[in-house]
Amino acid sequence: MTSPLERHPYGEHAIVLPPKSQTTHDAADIDREIRLLMYRRLHEIRQFEKRAYDMFMQNLVKGTTHLSLGMEAVAAGFGATMREDDYTFATYRGHAHTLARGVPMEGILAELLGRSNGLLGGKGGSMHLTSVEHGMMGSYAIIGAHLTIANGAAWSAQYRGSGQVAVCFFGDGTTNIGAFHEALNYAAVFSLPVVFVCENNLYMEYTAISDITAVPRPAADRAGAYGLQPVVVDGNDADACYLAARDALEHARSGRGPVLIEALTYRHGGHSRADPGKYKPPGELEAWLAHDPLKIYRGRLERIGVPSSALDEIESQVGQAVDAATEAAKNGPLPEQALAYTDVWADGGHSWRN
Amino acid sequence: MAQLTYREAVARGIAQEMNRDERVVLIGEDIAGAGGVFKTTVGLLEQFGPRRVLDTPISEQAILGAAMGAAMTGLRPIAEIMFSDFFAVCWDIVVNQMAKTRYMTNGQVSIPLVVKSGNGGGLRFGAQHSQSIENWAMAVPGLKVVTPSCPEDVVGLMAAAVRSDDPVLFFEHKGLYASRGEVPDGPIEDVLGKAKIRRSGEHATIAALGMMVPRAVEAAERLAAQGISCEVIDVRSLIPLDAQTILDSVGRTGRLFTVEENPRALGWGAEIASIVGDEGFWDLDGPIVRITTPHVPLPSADSLEDLVIPSVDRIVAEVEKAMQA
Numbered sequence: 001m002t003s004p005l006e007r008h009p010y011g012e013h014a015i016v017l018p019p020k021s022q023t024t025h026d027a028a029d030i031d032r033e034i035r036l037l038m039y040r041r042l043h044e045i046r047q048f049e050k051r052a053y054d055m056f057m058q059n060l061v062k063g064t065t066h067l068s069l070g071m072e073a074v075a076a077g078f079g080a081t082m083r084e085d086d087y088t089f090a091t092y093r094g095h096a097h098t099l100a101r102g103v104p105m106e107g108i109l110a111e112l113l114g115r116s117n118g119l120l121g122g123k124g125g126s127m128h129l130t131s132v133e134h135g136m137m138g139s140y141a142i143i144g145a146h147l148t149i150a151n152g153a154a155w156s157a158q159y160r161g162s163g164q165v166a167v168c169f170f171g172d173g174t175t176n177i178g179a180f181h182e183a184l185n186y187a188a189v190f191s192l193p194v195v196f197v198c199e200n201n202l203y204m205e206y207t208a209i210s211d212i213t214a215v216p217r218p219a220a221d222r223a224g225a226y227g228l229q230p231v232v233v234d235g236n237d238a239d240a241c242y243l244a245a246r247d248a249l250e251h252a253r254s255g256r257g258p259v260l261i262e263a264l265t266y267r268h269g270g271h272s273r274a275d276p277g278k279y280k281p282p283g284e285l286e287a288w289l290a291h292d293p294l295k296i297y298r299g300r301l302e303r304i305g306v307p308s309s310a311l312d313e314i315e316s317q318v319g320q321a322v323d324a325a326t327e328a329a330k331n332g333p334l335p336e337q338a339l340a341y342t343d344v345w346a347d348g349g350h351s352w353r354n
Numbered sequence: 355m356a357q358l359t360y361r362e363a364v365a366r367g368i369a370q371e372m373n374r375d376e377r378v379v380l381i382g383e384d385i386a387g388a389g390g391v392f393k394t395t396v397g398l399l400e401q402f403g404p405r406r407v408l409d410t411p412i413s414e415q416a417i418l419g420a421a422m423g424a425a426m427t428g429l430r431p432i433a434e435i436m437f438s439d440f441f442a443v444c445w446d447i448v449v450n451q452m453a454k455t456r457y458m459t460n461g462q463v464s465i466p467l468v469v470k471s472g473n474g475g476g477l478r479f480g481a482q483h484s485q486s487i488e489n490w491a492m493a494v495p496g497l498k499v500v501t502p503s504c505p506e507d508v509v510g511l512m513a514a515a516v517r518s519d520d521p522v523l524f525f526e527h528k529g530l531y532a533s534r535g536e537v538p539d540g541p542i543e544d545v546l547g548k549a550k551i552r553r554s555g556e557h558a559t560i561a562a563l564g565m566m567v568p569r570a571v572e573a574a575e576r577l578a579a580q581g582i583s584c585e586v587i588d589v590r591s592l593i594p595l596d597a598q599t600i601l602d603s604v605g606r607t608g609r610l611f612t613v614e615e616n617p618r619a620l621g622w623g624a625e626i627a628s629i630v631g632d633e634g635f636w637d638l639d640g641p642i643v644r645i646t647t648p649h650v651p652l653p654s655a656d657s658l659e660d661l662v663i664p665s666v667d668r669i670v671a672e673v674e675k676a677m678q679a
Contacts, residue, residue, distance in 0.1 A: 120462075130463065137427075153424070
């Protein structure tokens with residue numbers, strides 16, 4: 001037996017560098033309005049996550065939080081091209097995907113604070129954000145489970161002939177759990193309209209995915225086992241994500257079955273609030289900061305002629321929205337005590353005996 | 355009125371609901387083409403077609419996840435987990451996902467589904483294919499748990515389970531599949547959370563579930579010959595639990611016995627004993643007695659399996675002993 005830590009000390013695995021080009025998709029066929037929407041989404045997610053972090057440090061956000069800082073482009077790109085009634089399934093790192101479906105910030109932030117104006121009334125928390133009216137079918141905190149559940153939503157859409165597609169986001173670590181493999185085979189067998197999106201940020205929790213996975217590309221290298229094409233995209237380029245999403249959604253919606261996408265990205269922070277990320281080799285974070293999703297996108301929009309002032313204006317509007325959401329969340333009352341006892345059952349209550 | 359086997363009643367109940375509601379679909383391993391390894395789904399593929407009755411891979415997480423996702427988005431699936439022991443490989447979907455999602459989302463999500471499963475021992479299948487696991491499920495808020503003991507109840511409780519807007523675990527007892535009973539013609543719908551008195555009696559109450567119900571009834575008949583008159587309650591539904599029927603019965607008889615196939619520690623009868631201890635204490639004329647499988651895995655040899663699962667003889671002996679003390 002050879003353990004990865006016999007080959008190299010902890011934190012001294014090979015650096016994975018981001019793609020070199022930031023201009024590949026400058027000329028892509030994407031409407032300017034959609035690009036501006038994606039720019040706004042990138043900033044909404046970035047500024048929201050920074051605020052969530054700050055409020056955690058002030059002990060206003062309780063429990064734990066898993067932030068998407070550095071990974072905003074995947075959610076922004078997919079969110080911009082999904083149909084309004086398509087389904088999103090996300091993980092406990094799901095603030096970004098919730099925002100990307102247009103769920104208002106106030107409810108999300110208030111949920112993190114455990115307030116009654118939270119998206120879930122304070123009963124779910126950061127790891128379970130859900131807004132059915134926005135197609136956000138939930139954030140699932142046990143690795144792998146929601147891939148199988150996304151299959152079910154896709155099956156239902158197929159059965160009802162609704163044309164909806166389920167999009168399921170998950171991390172690189174998920175590719176090593178059984179449910180991932182069960183779900184991919186199942187989706188392929190039944191040609192389900194589902195798009196699986198692996199956000200490969202190079203680390204599962206505190207361990208480099210490359211150290212504990214048998215193949216270099218944790219999702220794409222498994223695709224062939226289920227008759228799927230390996231697809232790898234630059235997960236820090238919102239246009240790359242948008243284009244991949246557009247193709248995948250079209251494929252799934254037209255009845256040609258599931259798609260598996262591996263989006264290469266990078267988590268600027270640790271796994272959760274408790275993790276300082278000391279296992280990252282020197283130089284890696286700096287390389288990825290130079291390939292930051294917001295920086296890439298601002299550069300592109302300026303190159304295609306969007307005035308800097310317009311971009312500044314978007315950033316400032318987002319900043320105001322985050323501030324307003326922060327105030328509304330902080331001012332939200334605590335949940336009524338009775339709420340602890342509601343909605344165990346469909347009758348609204350929690351009674352289990354007479 | 356027809357004479358049906360318990361296994362035929364399962365198919366009858368599912369067919370009744372699939373005929374009534376297009377949203378009801380059925381998935382599981384070997385349930386379509388083969389009609390189920392226990393033959394509980396025979397004829398359903400032919401009647402409802404491959405769009406509504408689907409054979410799946412051996413992927414219990416994928417099966418239950420698919421059922422849950424479909425239930426969240428407008429269908430009312432029935433999924434089969436072939437042996438209830440296999441819940442151990444997909445318990446995450448049941449416990450963390452199905453059971454909690456309505457609560458965690460503050461009521462945004464409804465999960466109307468049924469997971470049917472072959473449960474219980476007596477067939478010499480050994481420790482991994484014989485367990486009675488209702489008490490695992492009973493311990494998790496958000497799951498409804500039913501175990502019918504006769505063909506008529508199979509049909510009626512299946513209908514109630516399918517029509518419930520909550521996830522229901524429907525435990526079929528493998529040892530009862532071949533048993534027969536009268537089933538009324540026409541549609542049947544029962545209710546979840548209602549126990550049934552199978553036999554009236556004056557001196558003691560025996561609460562039983564699944565295959566333990568016919569054994570308790572037989573034991574009661576033998577005890578009656580000795581002058582001990584037992585009331586046998588078929589608990590049928592652990593969640594919701596009809597505690598009142600049991601408390602009322604104990605109020606009349608003054609004694610309570612539970613007959614449980616599960617291993618001893620924290621079996622379903624422990625909760626019932628706790629309720630009766632709290633709320634029926636002044637009605638009791640003696641200690642509550644739990645008759646259970648001891649706290650061991652189930653052995654496969656017929657002689658050993660028969661030794662550990664409560665038998666008619668053991669029920670008679672335990673009741674006699676307690677009533678004479």
